[in-house]
Structure formats: structure tokens, C-alpha cells
Amino acid sequence: MKKIEAIIRLSRFDAVRDALADIDLRFFTLSEVKGFGLQKEQRTYRGSTYDPDYIARLRIDILTSDVRVDEIVSTIKKAAYTGEVGDGKIAIYNVDSVLRIRNDDKDENAI
Amino acid sequence: MKKIEAIIRLSRFDAVRDALADIDLRFFTLSEVKGFGLQKEQRTYRGSTYDPDYIARLRIDILTSDVRVDEIVSTIKKAAYTGEVGDGKIAIYNVDSVLRIRNDDKDENAI
Amino acid sequence: MKKIEAIIRLSRFDAVRDALADIDLRFFTLSEVKGFGLQKEQRTYRGSTYDPDYIARLRIDILTSDVRVDEIVSTIKKAAYTGEVGDGKIAIYNVDSVLRIRNDDKDENAI
Amino acid sequence: MIDTLAHLAFDPNIVNGLQETVSQHSTALIENQFRTDNLWILVAAAMVFIMHLGFSALEAGFVRKKNVVNILFKNAMIIAIGLLTYYAVGFNLMYPTDVEPGGWFSLPSLGLSPGEGDMGTGYGDYTFWTDFIFQAMFAATCATIVSGAVAERIKLNSFLIFSGLFVAVCYPIIGMWKWGKGWLDALGFIDFAGSTLVHSVGGWGALAAIILLGPRLGKYTERGIKAIPGHNLPLAGIGVFLLWFGWYGFNGGSVLNANPEAVSLVFVTTSLSAAAGAVGAFITSYVLFKIHDLSMVLNGILGGLVGITAGADLMSPNEAVIIGLIAGAIIPFSVVFFDRLKLDDPVGATSVHLICGIWGTLAVGIFGSAAGWAQLGNQAIGIAAVGIATFTFAFLLMFLLKKTIGIRVSNKDEERGLDWAEHSMKAYE
Amino acid sequence: MIDTLAHLAFDPNIVNGLQETVSQHSTALIENQFRTDNLWILVAAAMVFIMHLGFSALEAGFVRKKNVVNILFKNAMIIAIGLLTYYAVGFNLMYPTDVEPGGWFSLPSLGLSPGEGDMGTGYGDYTFWTDFIFQAMFAATCATIVSGAVAERIKLNSFLIFSGLFVAVCYPIIGMWKWGKGWLDALGFIDFAGSTLVHSVGGWGALAAIILLGPRLGKYTERGIKAIPGHNLPLAGIGVFLLWFGWYGFNGGSVLNANPEAVSLVFVTTSLSAAAGAVGAFITSYVLFKIHDLSMVLNGILGGLVGITAGADLMSPNEAVIIGLIAGAIIPFSVVFFDRLKLDDPVGATSVHLICGIWGTLAVGIFGSAAGWAQLGNQAIGIAAVGIATFTFAFLLMFLLKKTIGIRVSNKDEERGLDWAEHSMKAYE
Amino acid sequence: MIDTLAHLAFDPNIVNGLQETVSQHSTALIENQFRTDNLWILVAAAMVFIMHLGFSALEAGFVRKKNVVNILFKNAMIIAIGLLTYYAVGFNLMYPTDVEPGGWFSLPSLGLSPGEGDMGTGYGDYTFWTDFIFQAMFAATCATIVSGAVAERIKLNSFLIFSGLFVAVCYPIIGMWKWGKGWLDALGFIDFAGSTLVHSVGGWGALAAIILLGPRLGKYTERGIKAIPGHNLPLAGIGVFLLWFGWYGFNGGSVLNANPEAVSLVFVTTSLSAAAGAVGAFITSYVLFKIHDLSMVLNGILGGLVGITAGADLMSPNEAVIIGLIAGAIIPFSVVFFDRLKLDDPVGATSVHLICGIWGTLAVGIFGSAAGWAQLGNQAIGIAAVGIATFTFAFLLMFLLKKTIGIRVSNKDEERGLDWAEHSMKAYE
Ligand SMILES: Nc1ncnc2c1ncn2[C@@H]1O[C@H](COP(=O)(O)OP(=O)(O)O)[C@@H](O)[C@H]1O
Ligand SMILES: Nc1ncnc2c1ncn2[C@@H]1O[C@H](COP(=O)(O)OP(=O)(O)O)[C@@H](O)[C@H]1O
Numbered sequence A, B, C: 001m002k003k004i005e006a007i008i009r010l011s012r013f014d015a016v017r018d019a020l021a022d023i024d025l026r027f028f029t030l031s032e033v034k035g036f037g038l039q040k041e042q043r044t045y046r047g048s049t050y051d052p053d054y055i056a057r058l059r060i061d062i063l064t065s066d067v068r069v070d071e072i073v074s075t076i077k078k079a080a081y082t083g084e085v086g087d088g089k090i091a092i093y094n095v096d097s098v099l100r101i102r103n104d105d106k107d108e109n110a111i
Numbered sequence D, E, F: 001m002i003d004t005l006a007h008l009a010f011d012p013n014i015v016n017g018l019q020e021t022v023s024q025h026s027t028a029l030i031e032n033q034f035r036t037d038n039l040w041i042l043v044a045a046a047m048v049f050i051m052h053l054g055f056s057a058l059e060a061g062f063v064r065k066k067n068v069v070n071i072l073f074k075n076a077m078i079i080a081i082g083l084l085t086y087y088a089v090g091f092n093l094m095y096p097t098d099v100e101p102g103g104w105f106s107l108p109s110l111g112l113s114p115g116e117g118d119m120g121t122g123y124g125d126y127t128f129w130t131d132f133i134f135q136a137m138f139a140a141t142c143a144t145i146v147s148g149a150v151a152e153r154i155k156l157n158s159f160l161i162f163s164g165l166f167v168a169v170c171y172p173i174i175g176m177w178k179w180g181k182g183w184l185d186a187l188g189f190i191d192f193a194g195s196t197l198v199h200s201v202g203g204w205g206a207l208a209a210i211i212l213l214g215p216r217l218g219k220y221t222e223r224g225i226k227a228i229p230g231h232n233l234p235l236a237g238i239g240v241f242l243l244w245f246g247w248y249g250f251n252g253g254s255v256l257n258a259n260p261e262a263v264s265l266v267f268v269t270t271s272l273s274a275a276a277g278a279v280g281a282f283i284t285s286y287v288l289f290k291i292h293d294l295s296m297v298l299n300g301i302l303g304g305l306v307g308i309t310a311g312a313d314l315m316s317p318n319e320a321v322i323i324g325l326i327a328g329a330i331i332p333f334s335v336v337f338f339d340r341l342k343l344d345d346p347v348g349a350t351s352v353h354l355i356c357g358i359w360g361t362l363a364v365g366i367f368g369s370a371a372g373w374a375q376l377g378n379q380a381i382g383i384a385a386v387g388i389a390t391f392t393f394a395f396l397l398m399f400l401l402k403k404t405i406g407i408r409v410s411n412k413d414e415e416r417g418l419d420w421a422e423h424s425m426k427a428y429e
């Protein structure tokens, strides 16, 4: 099994969620994160401009079986794409095992 | 070493924390995440019902030595269990190495 | 490629960010997490003291190539250090692959 | 005999003196009453001012986090622009001095200064400046009503231009028809404190604006109507309570003096209608949605307040309860109705101010001491005339802005939030 | 001679005219004073209204995020229900017209309408409707006091039924004993603006309710008392300041006219007691907990305000300072005391309103112009009688509800939060 | 003949009676006016009280999340300490009874009690206690002004000591120079409601304090000035609107009676200056920063209010607009200016209260009915004298505290936040 971790723009989330739903992937976990990268946003406050360094982003964590990784990754890639700096990253990790708390499903069954 | 990532219900957190304390595991990192899964909650606002898609959940990250994994996983499983859809998942990953910032402890010592 | 996950104090973040910038590492993802560990903070409210158990912490996630890991880890370790209990942990994981959403960069190029 | 008379014959100076003192007393009595009346209208003006905070809080609470700075900014500017333009032209437009009763419009002079004796009892129950400031506080409210409806997607500049002209030109001309002794007044149209002249005017402006502006992105999707919940309901709750408080000045001050009988009746009808509005919305929203929707109850309170405003001085408390109940009960239906029409109004301004404003104005023909078919007809004429005029003005103005500088922010800015796009600020850190 | 007299002999009509004018002046003078007095009571009523916002904000700030919509909803409904029921029966219960001084109870008639002359000077210093609205604003406060104490675990429906009956029946009957010229008044019991009649009544109701309701889950554990911190202290702070502001209407309006001497003294004693309450709580909470606890200082201010309420018109400013200091100093002890008894009161309503209400009522027998053993005795009788009656009423009513429709939400709903369970809404997005 | 006279010869008792009634009327007329005047000052005092909530909300909104409990705690204590010390010594210091016009200082007696007749018309247009409470509400504001400037880094204890002495000693002595009929009054210095005596005094105190205290950590770095944005702009917005509302009491009450002409003019000038302040800040901040900065517009409103305060009764509405425009336009420059000097003022208190206070005081010599070179000179003398005295007092007191108990929290506590360090509480959960 693999874990797919995608850092995306806030504004692309709806598109990504819908695209994932279209390939019948409806289970994932979302976190609000702050991205430090090439893209910058300057803000102003009381006459001093300041750079909050980060841009609010979302991280989508998906646990999935090895065979589905490519499909999911390309779906996210397409839906999260704007072409401007700051579109984000997708990273893939190996997962040792997965369990479902509600019953005794393990690994592939638990996803 | 392994990292255990458990996605649990908000309402089970106290139970999980106490159960972990009972097996003398008191160190972990908690994040607030949004779970997209089978369980849904419908909300109403100004006459339109809407589905916020996600349910607020907690993620517990535990770094631990290989030998303790089973004990911890089964403890979490028991404490986080309600039997209803939405109890969550536990995933286990391999960790290359761990360091303690405060001193030079490494790996098993640093956990 | 590796992923470095560092749990640090809120108050050391500026130092860590600047130190990382000095070794020309400007891309990372930050999350706000709650640390349960040795360090405790007691709070008072309406006459009852209570222990919120956790301390607010930050998690820095860095995707990087294998060769840079040591440099980054030691930079974080130095900048996040206070010597008191609660300085935090750094964990290193293996990453299967990384993609940049904006273009077709993969793995080392995408970092 | 003469002696007898003599001891009666006191100095006539005494009586003369008495006469003089008594006539001074007559003046002093009038001045004392004037002092109390004037004081009440000033205090009422300050209370109406608080309604602007109420609107700001309500609207800020009902929008998303990313548009909060923008809504606060707009509301702070509206009250400023409203006061200044009403000073420059609005007051003169609304209360023409070359009073030609029954008229439609009168060219205003620029700026204000009290005439001879206008700061004393000669002007009425309050001074010229009291009159101005009380009216000025009213004027800005109708622009604030629009601001809620167009929230989260309108361009700041276009909105400020729209509001400025709406307050400076449209509101006072319409107001003149009734309160400036114009044709609606001559007709016999009744609108005590402005269910139509303030609230519906604001509501029509809002309606025209949201028709041209279109709904927020993602509100009406193929998969149905998506709720976009407000980000901070305590803020909205504070807003509603402050509006209710301010309404005591709005309606109570509209008695235009401190007449104990009238003002106390108005306080009672206002209170009971607001309370009944809450109950009305509580019941219908539960029946419709099987849910206790706080946002509906808050709007129900406002609906009750708007509803009683046209006839707060004419209704018995029992009638005020009925008017409020109906106003509150209308709210959930009206909100759903506008949603069905895909008219996106984040705070429910059209339901509260337009629909309940119409209801309250009609209610004067149905309930209370002025009720009757003829009156109901007059009320309907007033509603229609004001509606047509305001809607047309607002629509044309917005249309002009749309075709020139544009009225809607880019999709990207809307997604990002106006706080970032227009202010590069965040409401919360 | 005659000539001399002749020039003195003015027309008697002049004197007759004078007489008439002077007698008109006499009426006008009374009416002017009436106008001012009436205006003050109306303004005071609006200020008391703001206390409902104060309570809402305070309570919303002191609960957890997941119960905020619920507390706002309850408070919005309470004021609505309170006004309507007080209009329907409460006022008549509290101020029976077939006044039988010294009585305990008098069957009310339904609904209100002013009698002949009740809207003029014949009624007193204000009109009938002014009387009603000022009293109505008071009535709802005592239910609001309960709402804070039972927060985060009570069923909405049961609470609304409880509040409705509490305001409609219990509060006015008790109030009648003193303010309606009932037996407590005949006895010589003193309670100027309601330390006992409003605040303790609310406090006893709260006590009965939390006894039957039990503490929030997780509050009293085997591992000891767990603090459950409020989610938004700025909101609580806003609430306390608004309550303080409203108290100027609550106490100042209770003079029942605009008598300059009395009202200004009441303003001063109220202000100084509130200030001293802050200092009292500051000191004791620091001594007890070695910490500057904002929630205690905020409650200390409220304690000082409740404490002075019974005797705000009788105390010298020095005495007001002492009363406030003691009230403030009591708060931290009282909060800890109720926690020891495992009586869970999220906002400290029992400490503020019940304990400081008792203290303030007793203080009238200890300090100020009415002090004395006999008075102290009367005060104690009043406190005890009101306490027994209110507690019994509230306990039985809650008990009945518990046995029938239930008063407590399920554990699951409590964990999830009432906002989800009762409203399917979120306070913040 | 005699007969003719006889029918004129009515009973002299009638005239005597009339005389008596008329003279009672004279008293009653004075008392009625007194009643209205006194009522207004009391209502105004309550409105000034609300300014403390305004300041608390504004300051709480402009600091970071981790210092919110601390700022609320400080503000709650300041108003308490302010009222109590002003009662103990302040009022006597400021309004010495052994009035020696033109003086600099008069040793106060401790505590207050009204003399014979001081609670009636003999005292003036209001009672002794009304006088005290209105003034007392003013007093605490100047300490509140300091609290915003020193936020996020000052030690709680040092701050409370500083504020207590500042309010109890410095403010009333300075105030006595003008309002207590001291030398500035004799000189002809004009300051209607306290642009200098209240706002600049607070501003000078703030300036002295932030010089000694130093900037917040991380504000002025090698890489330039770092903005430290406030955590909650809606809270700040609520604060500004409440301050504006309270200002109607602050300026309107400073008329010191309910004179319709004067109070209504003051309401108008105050409103228009605030509105113009918003516009002034809107324009300059856009020109300077190319951004619509809400925090600047909010400060601009306050600047306009402070600016008009010295001459609210002397200005025509047109002049009020100009004064407000300039005040608002100054704000963004002033904020940048203080930042350049590395004087860190999280809420802009020095810009709003000190700079606009100076501007408003000078404006009395430039605009309005008192304008003239001589007056401008007097205004400058007053500004300078008050500035030197207040700055010196505040600087020495802070310096003493710095050398003894310390005025700044440790770096660690500052990083962690004062809520944790001083209160072990969190503002939000
Ligand atoms: N090496 C990295 N490690 C962790 N997160 C990264 C890394 N590089 C980029 N990110 C995340 O991806 C986001 C987007 O990256 P950025 O460099 O701004 O644009 P792009 O993805 O177009 O190259 C960043 O805000 C950050 O959250
Ligand atoms: N494939 C997955 N990848 C990541 N997170 C998942 C995945 N499946 C479930 N989760 C997380 O677990 C939570 C619970 O899952 P859900 O399907 O609702 O119920 P259950 O765990 O009982 O099957 C989800 O809300 C989500 O956060």
C-alpha cells in the first residue's frame, strides 16, 4: 500500500475532491497547512508591508493500494493544476499496514 | 522504528489518551484534520441543507520502536472503537531515523 | 528522497526558518500540531487548575534528496535547540517519489 | 368706603410684574419641553447610530472569513459617506424649504445652515441641527442594507460609488415624497418610521444589485443550492441585539418629540413585534426545516422590527404581536424563495428589509387605527411607486457601473477572498 | 381720590386671565416633569434591554465552541418569550390592579390595556406602557440568568418551557410580594432594584436546575475537578461591560423617575460598587490561586453590581465601595465552593446572582440609611421566603420536565455539542 | 362710581395666591430644566462608560491572540482603579473647592461628599454626584489610552501602578489647570471636551511609556520594520463604532447641560468630523500604500473624533468637516512616522490621541468662532505646558518603575504571550 500526500491550493480543493469522486475515490484525510515555497503573497498592515512567508494550503492524505497510485496521482495533478507557481507537490510513501478501527479489516481491505 | 498514524473521532480522544497512558505511552503528536469518508453529517443553514463533506477528526502520530507497535495499535483500536461507521483508520509506516533536538539521543533512545 | 518531519517549539520557528534560508532551503510545509510529551503547562481557569496536556507545536515537513538530509537535520537541530525539555523531535522517512503539479518535474527535480 | 377700596387697591405694578413673569413662564415652559424633546431626538440619533454597528456585526458574522475586512471597511465608509453626502445635498433634497406640498422633486441647494430662529422653539420640537443629524443617521442605513446583500463579490469602488449616489440622491428624493410633504404624503400614504421609505428602499436597491451581480461562485451548482454558512454567528447575534436596541431610537425617535404616550406605545409595539418575530421564525423554520435555525430566528427578530416600523404608533400591542408573528413567519419562506430564484443574498437583506418592509407597510392598511380599504390602497400605491422608482434607479446605476468600471471582482479574487484582493489584509491572525 | 383709584382699577379679566394661565402652567409644569421622567424610564428600559446582549455575550464566551449557537439561540428566544408572556400575564400577576396590600397572590387577567388616564400624569411619573416595558425588560433577565448555569447540557425544548413558565409565573408572583405591594412590602423588606427579586430569583432557579441536571460530562472526574475553559474571553469581556452599562438603566431607572439627586446617587453607588467588585475579586483570586484570573475579575464586577442593587439608593458612596469589595471578594470563594459541591455552573451564575444577591440584600440591613437589626431581620425573612418559594417552584418544574420529556441531552449529543445536536449548525466556520 | 370700582375690587388674596403660585412656578421651572440637564449628563456619563468597552475591544482586536486576556484584564482593572482613585482624590484635585482661579495645584482632601445644597439647583445644572460620575468616566479614559500603546510587553503590576498614579495624580492636576479654573483657563486656553486635557494627556503618557519600554520583539529587525497584525479586526471594528457612539456622550455631555442649540451642534460637528476622518484616512492611506487599509480608516475615524473634541462647540459643520479630514489624513503619516522612530505602538494610540489631540487643540485657534493669532498662541502654550508636564510625570514614574520592579516582561514571557505568563489563561479555546 501507498500513502499519497498532496499539497494543493485552497482554491483547487473543490475541483480535486470532485475529480477524485469521479474516479470513485471518496475517502481521504485533509489538513490545513502553511506552504513555504516560491510563491509569495505580500500583505499590508498599518503602513508596513509584510510577507507572511507562507500561503495557506491544504494537504490531502490518501491511503491506497499500489495499483491505484498512478490513476489517483494523475487525477490530482490534473485537477490541482493552474500552471502558475505554487500549484504544489505530490509525494508518495510506502505504508507498512493499515487497519480499520471499526472492524478487523486490514491492509487493502481497510482502505 | 515505526510511525503509527491513527485517525480517530474527536469524541474518543480522551479515551485513547488515557488508554495510551495506561500502557505508559505519553508522547505523541496530535493534529486536527478533516476526514472524508463513509460517515456524513448534514448541516442546515438558512434553509439549505448542506453537506460539509468532512467530519472533524484527530490524527495521532506516534513514533515508536518496532516491538511496541502491536501493543499500541491494539490499545488505540480498543479505545477508539464505537462500532459505528466513521471510527477511523490506523496506518503504520517505516521510519528511517529519529533524533531528539534537546540532546544527542538518536533512534530508539529518542522516542 | 527523504522526508524530514521536525516537531519544534512555536518560539523557535523564526530561528529555524532563517537558519534553513541560510542553507538555501526555502521550501517546506508547516502544520500546527499539539505535542504531548514530557513538558507540561498548567493553566488556571475559574479556580481549577487544569492541564491541557498538550503544548502547541509546529511540524515542519521537508521533502529533500538523500544527500542534503544531514545538513538540514543539523541545521534544524541547532536552530530549534534551547536545551530545556520539550525541544522536540526530528524523524526521517523514505519517500517513493515526488511530483510537481505545475509541470512534469519528478523526484529530485520536483523538490 | 374709599378706605375699604383703598386697602384693596394694591400697586398695579404687582399685577404687571406678575403678568410679565407669567408670560416669561409661558416661554420657559415651552423651552423646557423643547429641551426634553430635543434631548430625546439626539439620544435617539445616537441609538440609530448604533444600528450601523449592528449591521456591520451582522453582515460580518454572516460572510465567510475571507471577506470580513471588506465588509467592515464598506460599512465604515458607508456611514462616513452617508453622513457627508446627506449634509451636502441629501437633507435639502428630502426636506425642501421652498416647500411645495404634493411635489415629486425639488432642486436642492448645497450645504446646510440653520435659518434665523431655526435653533430654537420656532423650528419645532427640536433644533435644525437635531433634525439634520437624526435624519442623517437614517439615511446611511439604507445603503448599509445593500451592503449585506452584495457581500463577498462586489468591487469595492463600484460599491462605494453606488452607495454614495444611492444615499445622496435616491433615498432623499423618495423620502421627500412622504416625509418632505410630497405627493405620497398628500395622497395619505402612511409610513411612520420607514418600513418602506428606509427598509424597502434599501431592499429594492439590494434586489437590483444582486440581480445584476449574480450569485457567489459555488452557491447555485448543478448539484443544487449550496449553503455558504456565515463564519461567526456570535458576531451576527451581537449585531441583531444591537439593531434591536437601536430600533428604540429609530422608531421611538420617529415620534419626533418625547410625548410620553406616543413614545411609550412605540417602545411597546416595537418590542412585542420583535419578540413575536423571533417566535414566528422559530415556528416556521422548525416546521419547514425540522431544525432550530439561529440565523432564521435572528432574521425573524429583524423582520418583526421592520414590520412594525410603518405603523409603530398606530398599532395596539395585540396588533403589534400579530404583525411581528407574521413578519417572522414570512422570513424562512422568503429566504427559500429568493434562493429558488437564484438571487443570492448572504445576509437575507431582501427578505428582512424588502419583504417585511412591504408587509409592514401593508399592515397599516389592515391593522391599527388607520386600517381600511382606502388606506390599504394608498399603502399599495406607495409601495409600488417607491419600488418602481428605487428599483429603476438602482438598476440603472448598477448597470452603468457594470458596463463601465465593472461591479464584480474576478473569480480568482472571489475565491481568494476580498480581504486579500482589495485590502491585502486578514481579519483574523 | 376716585381718579387715583381709577387708574388702579384695571380690568378684572386680566387677573382672571392670569389665573387661568397660571393654572395651565401648573398643569404644564407637571406635564413637563412627567415628560422628562417618562423619557428617562424609557431610555433606562432600552439600557436594560442591552443587558440581554450582555448576558448572551458573557454566556457565549464562557461555553465551549460547540455550544455557542445553542446559547445564542436560547437567549434570543428567552427575551422574546419573556416579553410576550410578561405582556400576556406577568405584568398583571406582578402588579395586581385590585391592589390588596400585603397579599401573596392575585389572579391575573389576560392581556394589558391602559385604563382611562393611565397614559398621562394620572398614572404617576410615567405612562402605563412605560411602566410595562421597563418591568418587562427586567422580567426576562431572571430567565437569562438560569440559561448560563444550565448551558452545554440542557435540552432546548425543556429549557424553553422552563423559562417561559419561570418568567410568566414564578418571577411575577414573587415580585408582587414586594413591588406589587404584597406582604414583603408590608413587612418592610427592602429591595431597591432587585438583588433578591431579580438576581436571587434567577440564581435560585439556576441552583435548582443544576442540581437536577448534573454536571457536564468530564467536569468532576476521579482525577479531580477538570476546568472546562470558555472558548472566547473577549466575548465574555464585552458581555460584562455591556451588563455594567445596562445596569445604569437597571438601577438608575429603578428610581422610577428622573429625580436628579436620587438618580445621580444611584449612578455613583452602582459605579463604585462595580469597580470595588473588580478589585475585591482581583485580590482574593490572586491570594487563592496566585494567578490573575480574568474570568474572576469579570464575575467580580458583576458581583459588585448585583451586590449594590438592593440598596443603591440608600448607600453612601463609601458604603457602596465596601459592599462591592465584599461582593467581589466573595466570588472566587463561591465559585470554588459550588465546584466542591459538584454543582457545575459554567458561567458562575449562582455565585454572581444568588450569592451576591443575598449579600446585597443583607447589606441593606447592615449599611446605609435603613440599617438596623430589625431591618436585617426583615431582609433575612425576605431572602428566605423568596429562596424557598423560587427554589421549590423551579425544582418541581424541572423535576416534572425531567420525568416527562427529559431535561438532559444524550451523552453523545453532549460530546458532539448542542450546536450539532439541536441546530445542526456551527458557530464558526 | 364707587359701585363701578366695587365690582373691580376683588379679594387681594387672589393676587397674593397667584403671586405665591407664580413664584413656586419659577422654582419649578428651574427644577424642571435642572432635571432634564442632569438627566442628560447622567446618560452622557453612561455613554462615556461605553467608550471603555470601545477601547477594550479596539485594543484586544489589535494585539496578537496570545495577549488578549492580558489586555482585557488591564482594561477591566483600569476602569475600576480609575473610578475609585478619582473618587478618593482625583475629583478633589481637579476641582478644588477652595477655588483659587489661575492656580497650578491645590492639595486635595480625601473622599467626597456633597455640601449643603450641592444635590440641587444650587450646584448648577446638575447635582454634585452627577458632576463627579461624568468626570470620573473621563478620567479613566486617559489611562486606557496608555494601555493600548504599551500592550504585549509591559508587566501587569507595573502597568497597574502606573495607571493608578497617572489617573489619580497627573490627569487631575493637569485638568485643574483648565477645567478647575486654573492658570490655563485664566490664560484663555480653550479645550472644550479634552483634545488636550484627556487625549493628549493619554498620548503623552503613552509616548513616555513606549520610549522607556522599547518595541515588541521582532518588530524592528535588521531586515526592516515587521508588521505585527492584530488578531481580530472585527473586534477592533466593534471597538471603533462603540467609541464613536460614546463620543456623543463625551462631547455632547461636555456642554454640561441639555441646551438644545449647543448639544445639537456638538452632535453634528462630532459626526461630521468622524466621517471626514474616515475619508481622510481612506484617501491618504490609499495614496501612500496603494491599499485600502481598514486599520487606518478605523484610526482615521478616531482621529476625526479626537480632532473635533477641543472645539466641537465652536466649529461650524463645514469647519468640522475640514478638521476631521485633516485629522484623518494625518493618521497614516503619523503611524509611519512613529514606526520610523522605532516607537512601537500596537494600536496607534500616539497617532490618534497625541497627534490628533494636538491638531484639534490648534484647530481652535485656526477655525471657528474663537480663531485668531492670540488664541492660536494660547493653544500652543497649553499644548506645550500640558505636554511637558505630562511627559515628565509619566517618564519619571515609568523610569522609577523600570529601575525598581521592572516594566518589561522577560523575552520568554513575551514570546509565549502575556496570557500565559501573567494569567496562565487562553483567550480562545
Ligand atoms: N521541498 C519541499 N518540502 C515540503 N514541501 C514543499 C517542498 N517544496 C514545496 N513544498 C510545498 O509545496 C507548495 C508549493 O510550492 P512552490 O514552490 O510555491 O510552487 P510549485 O509547487 O509551483 O513549485 C509550498 O507552498 C510547500 O507547501
Ligand atoms: N483511504 C483513506 N485515506 C486516508 N484517510 C482515510 C481513508 N479512508 C478513511 N480515511 C479517514 O478515516 C476516517 C473514517 O473513515 P470512514 O470511511 O468514515 O469510516 P470507517 O473508518 O468506519 O470505515 C475518514 O473520515 C478519513 O479521515
Ligand SMILES: Nc1ncnc2c1ncn2[C@@H]1O[C@H](COP(=O)(O)OP(=O)(O)O)[C@@H](O)[C@H]1O
Residues within 6 Å of the ligand: B027, B028, B029, B030, B061, B062, B063, B064, B100, B101, B102, B111, C007, C034, C035, C036, C037, C038, C039, C055, C057, C084, C085, C086, C087, C088, C089
Ligand atoms: N514518540 C513520539 N511520537 C510522536 N511525537 C513525539 C514523540 N515523542 C515526543 N514527541 C513530540 O515531541 C514534543 C517534545 O517532546 P518532549 O518529550 O516534551 O520533550 P523532548 O523533545 O525535549 O524530549 C512532544 O510535545 C511531541 O509533540
